[in-house]
Amino acid sequence: MDDTRQRLLQAATEVFGEKGYDAATIRDICGRANANVALVNYHFGDKMELYTEVLVNAFRPPEGAPPPPPSATPEESIRKIIRAMLDKALDQSDQASLRYRLMLHEYAHPSAATPRVIDLTLRPVYDLLRKQIGTIAGVDPDSDQARLHVHSILGQVIHYTRSSTVVAALWPDLKMTPEQREMIAEHIAGITLSHLYAIAR
Amino acid sequence: MDDTRQRLLQAATEVFGEKGYDAATIRDICGRANANVALVNYHFGDKMELYTEVLVNAFRPPEGAPPPPPSATPEESIRKIIRAMLDKALDQSDQASLRYRLMLHEYAHPSAATPRVIDLTLRPVYDLLRKQIGTIAGVDPDSDQARLHVHSILGQVIHYTRSSTVVAALWPDLKMTPEQREMIAEHIAGITLSHLYAIAR
């Protein structure tokens, strides 16, 4: 059945998302998919081709074109983007968080597919944030100023979502409840915005 | 000779620092140390004990007690800490950067030793930054406010040093020259400080 291919793809998405390419084993993937070890090679060729298939599948935009978000103010737009990234990354065992974790593994161990993954994931957010920031501060979205601000935001969001061990060790009281996520998102947006306003003046 | 043990330790520090625990191989380590593969097990027991020995050795404070830095203003202190972290991480093939990379690998793949590594590396900086920030903003160093600011700083610094692939893809013109490092450090310090002043008012 062609359904086997689909089960393998889903199992592979989970295992690659949880452990990354190197640590994931074909036997583990096939075990979860109730499939023979040889079937990965039969259906996909080899491990790397299965992996790229997983990436292509995970980062394919959904069918129904998502409506462009109602254009809020640039400030609210930035706040919403930050909050959405935090939520998407921290909602465990969801398909969206699997995508996010695949992305993080790509960044930690770059492969030939990494540039394409970046183009499909981070770059749209990067470009959008640059535009909003340029608008607020009255600077060119291509300027160092705008880029520095966007990397500040990305760095902080990735820090909270990827380095959970470090954060937990230094700040045990942080449980990442929805309220605390809101507090973090508000803080990240706040320091950037207050600096932007200082520039605009 | 006992000098073999030392050569193994140095080679292991390099290989573990470059590749992390899993990807590092005993044959690679022994090759660099011009030693037989069996000698790791003879001198250290097994791979994991060699690794912990590397960690203990790398994070042992140097003999001569380093003089406490001349107490500058809190603002200058924060700027210097940020700049120092960036430099230490990005200076290639230096012993200090090996320490830093060992640290990053520990955070990416937490082990039993991770809490101790955090205590020896990040926590001192974390506590110092909290104190300085508390002073500037007039808040408790234990408050959420102070902690949020410190995690913002750490997140950004780690982002630039660990996610070089991502940064390079999104911002090809950034070459991490000394001038650009200074610009980044100044920006990270700037957004935090300008927000702190806003709070203090």
Next chain:
DNA sequence: GACATCTTTAAACGCGTGTTTGATACTGCT
């Protein structure tokens, strides 16, 4: 129903890994 094609299976292969072995060289002491 018979044949061709696509799927699935258990078993094995080749390779790299950490580790162990048993022999050999070296060292320091009496």
Next chain:
DNA sequence: AGCAGTATCAAACACGCGTTTAAAGATGTC
């Protein structure tokens, strides 16, 4: 010189990995 203890060596071992193989089963076509 002789000997005990340490250090080093080449070789092999056991295991897990990705991959291949050859046979068996399922499926569709005429």
